[in-house]
Amino acid sequence: MSEIRLARRAAKLSTNFPAPHFPSELGPDVIPFDSGFAAPQLLPDLTEFAHAALNTHRAETLQYSPTHGQPELRGWLAGLMNEDGCALTPDHLLIVNGAKHGLELICKLLLDEGDAIVVTAPTYFTAIPIFRSFGVEFIEIGQDDDGIDIAALEVVLAQRVAQGQALPKLIYNVADFHNPTGATMPIERRKALIDLAERLGIFVVEDTPYRRVRFEGETIASLKALDLTGNVFHLGTFSKLVAPGLRIGWVAADTALIARLIQLKADGGSSPLVQRIIYEFGRSPAFAAHIERVQSVYRERRDRIVAAVRRELPDAVLAVPEGGYYVWLTLPAQVDGDALAADAAARGVNLIPGSKFFASGGDTTTPRNHIRLSYSYATPEQIDEGVRRLAISYRTIAG
Amino acid sequence: MSEIRLARRAAKLSTNFPAPHFPSELGPDVIPFDSGFAAPQLLPDLTEFAHAALNTHRAETLQYSPTHGQPELRGWLAGLMNEDGCALTPDHLLIVNGAKHGLELICKLLLDEGDAIVVTAPTYFTAIPIFRSFGVEFIEIGQDDDGIDIAALEVVLAQRVAQGQALPKLIYNVADFHNPTGATMPIERRKALIDLAERLGIFVVEDTPYRRVRFEGETIASLKALDLTGNVFHLGTFSKLVAPGLRIGWVAADTALIARLIQLKADGGSSPLVQRIIYEFGRSPAFAAHIERVQSVYRERRDRIVAAVRRELPDAVLAVPEGGYYVWLTLPAQVDGDALAADAAARGVNLIPGSKFFASGGDTTTPRNHIRLSYSYATPEQIDEGVRRLAISYRTIAG
Numbered sequence: 010m011s012e013i014r015l016a017r018r019a020a021k022l023s024t025n026f027p028a029p030h031f032p033s034e035l036g037p038d039v040i041p042f043d044s045g046f047a048a049p050q051l052l053p054d055l056t057e058f059a060h061a062a063l064n065t066h067r068a069e070t071l072q073y074s075p076t077h078g079q080p081e082l083r084g085w086l087a088g089l090m091n092e093d094g095c096a097l098t099p100d101h102l103l104i105v106n107g108a109k110h111g112l113e114l115i116c117k118l119l120l121d122e123g124d125a126i127v128v129t130a131p132t133y134f135t136a137i138p139i140f141r142s143f144g145v146e147f148i149e150i151g152q153d154d155d156g157i158d159i160a161a162l163e164v165v166l167a168q169r170v171a172q173g174q175a176l177p178k179l180i181y182n183v184a185d186f187h188n189p190t191g192a193t194m195p196i197e198r199r200k201a202l203i204d205l206a207e208r209l210g211i212f213v214v215e216d217t218p219y220r221r222v223r224f225e226g227e228t229i230a231s232l233k234a235l236d237l238t239g240n241v242f243h244l245g246t247f248s249k250l251v252a253p254g255l256r257i258g259w260v261a262a263d264t265a266l267i268a269r270l271i272q273l274k275a276d277g278g279s280s281p282l283v284q285r286i287i288y289e290f291g292r293s294p295a296f297a298a299h300i301e302r303v304q305s306v307y308r309e310r311r312d313r314i315v316a317a318v319r320r321e322l323p324d325a326v327l328a329v330p331e332g333g334y335y336v337w338l339t340l341p342a343q344v345d346g347d348a349l350a351a352d353a354a355a356r357g358v359n360l361i362p363g364s365k366f367f368a369s370g371g372d373t374t375t376p377r378n379h380i381r382l383s384y385s386y387a388t389p390e391q392i393d394e395g396v397r398r399l400a401i402s403y404r405t406i407a408g
Numbered sequence: 409m410s411e412i413r414l415a416r417r418a419a420k421l422s423t424n425f426p427a428p429h430f431p432s433e434l435g436p437d438v439i440p441f442d443s444g445f446a447a448p449q450l451l452p453d454l455t456e457f458a459h460a461a462l463n464t465h466r467a468e469t470l471q472y473s474p475t476h477g478q479p480e481l482r483g484w485l486a487g488l489m490n491e492d493g494c495a496l497t498p499d500h501l502l503i504v505n506g507a508k509h510g511l512e513l514i515c516k517l518l519l520d521e522g523d524a525i526v527v528t529a530p531t532y533f534t535a536i537p538i539f540r541s542f543g544v545e546f547i548e549i550g551q552d553d554d555g556i557d558i559a560a561l562e563v564v565l566a567q568r569v570a571q572g573q574a575l576p577k578l579i580y581n582v583a584d585f586h587n588p589t590g591a592t593m594p595i596e597r598r599k600a601l602i603d604l605a606e607r608l609g610i611f612v613v614e615d616t617p618y619r620r621v622r623f624e625g626e627t628i629a630s631l632k633a634l635d636l637t638g639n640v641f642h643l644g645t646f647s648k649l650v651a652p653g654l655r656i657g658w659v660a661a662d663t664a665l666i667a668r669l670i671q672l673k674a675d676g677g678s679s680p681l682v683q684r685i686i687y688e689f690g691r692s693p694a695f696a697a698h699i700e701r702v703q704s705v706y707r708e709r710r711d712r713i714v715a716a717v718r719r720e721l722p723d724a725v726l727a728v729p730e731g732g733y734y735v736w737l738t739l740p741a742q743v744d745g746d747a748l749a750a751d752a753a754a755r756g757v758n759l760i761p762g763s764k765f766f767a768s769g770g771d772t773t774t775p776r777n778h779i780r781l782s783y784s785y786a787t788p789e790q791i792d793e794g795v796r797r798l799a800i801s802y803r804t805i806a807g
Contacts, residue, residue: 255681
């Protein structure tokens with residue numbers, strides 16, 4: 010009996026999760042366009058902050074810590090978000106072990122098996138198996154350069170109501186520098202999404218890993234800043250702005266919902282040592298200087314990969330992202346991104362085919378003529394060489 | 409609709425979870441017998457290990473890391489467990505964010521709503537809300553000084569079979585220095601438990617936070633060391649041996665089950681920084697010296713509290729634990745531990761009444777004449793003073 014149940018449960022897990030390769034696993038000639046790893050020269054020197062954390066603050070950093078997080082860190086984050094247009098107190102914040110952990114807690118709070126949720130098509134691929142493990146029904150909604158197609162969403166929701174189906178429990182979205190498309194929602198689109206969600210009583214989960222990795226243009230109000238009813242869960246992380254290895258993120262939400270998430274966070278608290286290191290780094294002058302370096306290094310790489318794609322792959326359509334880690338290439342309809350990725354891998358270029366970013370997961374409806382290229386870890390020289398090789402693959406596949 | 413679902417879900421959460429007070433919340437005159445916090449003077453100096461982790465190993469500790477954990481740490485842990493009688497490879501190990509996180513992953517893998525599980529009565533109170541959040545039916549089995557009552561368990565399981573009820577999915581137990589009773593299972597009892605579980609195909613979850621916090625007597629083979637069929641999940645942690653704030657633990661299990669747990673561990677990996685600090689500390693000479701200090705300090709406190717209870721509370725029955733953090737007092741049947749805890753709190757002595765350690769959760773069947781005293785955080789002087797005040801409460805309550 011146990012084996013049957015285990016098999017059923019395992020079937021709920023994603024089988025097509027395309028884990029990026031770790032840099033240490035790669036040969037010297039391999040070009041990693043697949044990963045969202047940080048550029049090594051951007052990994053900050055945290056030595057002095059760790060020294061303070063382990064000495065001055067030892068009784069805090071090596072003891073149990075509050076489940077909801079270190080109070081000073083929560084206060085600092087509330088301040089950062091309020092400078093960014095929100096109106097939060099520290100009680101609106103829950104510290105978690107990275108944004109994925111926050112997403113899992115939100116799922117645990119909101120979802121029952123069979124519930125529907127809305128995701129964009131394409132969407133962040135790591136979120137797909139998390140949602141799938143809760144047994145959800147995916148409602149995939151298309152996007153344009155301004156993000157999720159609100160009109161299409163309204164139609165689908167109206168159809169569900171007409172057919173007596175339950176509304177989705179939540180809408181998951183990356184409004185800033187979307188992964189994988191790079192699209193950023195303008196303010197009008199954001200307001201329309203919030204308005205729709207509030208009207209229908211559907212929660213919005215806003216994932217913001219790249220929000221401060223902006224290269225140009227004006228910051229646009231976050232969905233949380235537009236949220237007047239407490240309908241939005243905001244996920245934040247230090248992975249893309251400071252370092253992936255910190256494994257600390259946060260959820261900002263209505264205080265009553267945060268209180269329920271705390272009950273579900275049964276991990277004995279997130280690392281107080283790492284929380285203190287982040288807080289000491291965050292309030293030091295090194296933090297602003299670090300953000301400037303992050304923006305500068307990734308802006309250069311974004312420019313480099315856009316130029317290389319335009320030079321080497323003129324058939325590819327790409328919208329230039331104003332921030333983030335990725336460019337999303339739309340190839341002619343007959344080109345199979347999976348085959349292209351396989352051929353490129355044989356030439357030492359790792360990338361993730363677009364089909365992996367669709368919750369439909371490779372069925373016949375999944376578009377196959379996309380690929381995602383990450384420019385965060387590859388050097389400018391690797392970017393040139395990688396796109397050159399990719400163009401050889403493209404000519405091989407496209408014939 | 410969302411509100412109804414949320415309310416139903418919230419009802420699954422424990423409402424009687426007695427979170428211990430944080431030391432920083434306590435007045436100077438308050439005596440903390442409630443918490444399993446570490447003695448402050450035992451929090452190790454990890455500065456040099458953090459320095460190495462953040463410099464020599466920066467490209468590892470600040471990048472994404474493998475979901476299953478840092479390879480050298482897993483290898484070292486396999487070695488530690490093999491010295492302790494197991495036969496494991498690193499692939500039998502999964503690094504998690506503390507043992508509670510490991511327990512939650514095991515629940516997610518094995519349990520469906522309505523499944524039965526076996527716990528001791530009493531059991532580790534923090535595990536109760538974790539299990540409850542999965543909607544389980546608790547089968548509570550009594551204990552004696554040698555741990556869980558195997559004969560009683562056999563009777564209950566035979567009854568379930570006779571009545572056509574499903575067998576429990578797992579048996580959760582703390583075999584070494586049980587929390588809260590302090591009992592340690594002798595080898596024969598362990599073998600009987602493993603034999604029963606294997607015969608019936610029920611998983612065993614062995615939680616071992618105190619295993620190396622042994623003051624005297626011979627180490628007894630862990631349940632994992634006795635497991636020949638891969639039926640045992642072993643939970644380990646550094647919280648009680650090194651420092652609670654590290655938030656790193658591990659699961660040791662059959663490799664096929666570990667592979668499934670990795671799929672469910674959607675957190676982007678446990679902190680590679682803390683994993684590296686632990687590994688560097690663990691392989692340094694400081695580690696063995698630290699364990700000796702831990703054993704020595706807590707042995708002294710164990711002796712102090714046992715003497716104080718015998719002197720001040722001669723009506724209390726207690727078995728002297730050979731390790732761990734707690735003594736469990738059985739009071740005359742008419743004494744209400746909840747009332748005693750409330751009176752003691754009014755006198756500045758925090759402790760957890762025994763009723764909180766029963767999964768039945770305060771219904772009429774829950775024994776009420778127990779209390780648990782932790783001696784890990786209170787100083788020897790506080791132990792004397794705390795038990796003196798507790799005796800005043802006892803005389804007040806017992807009349």
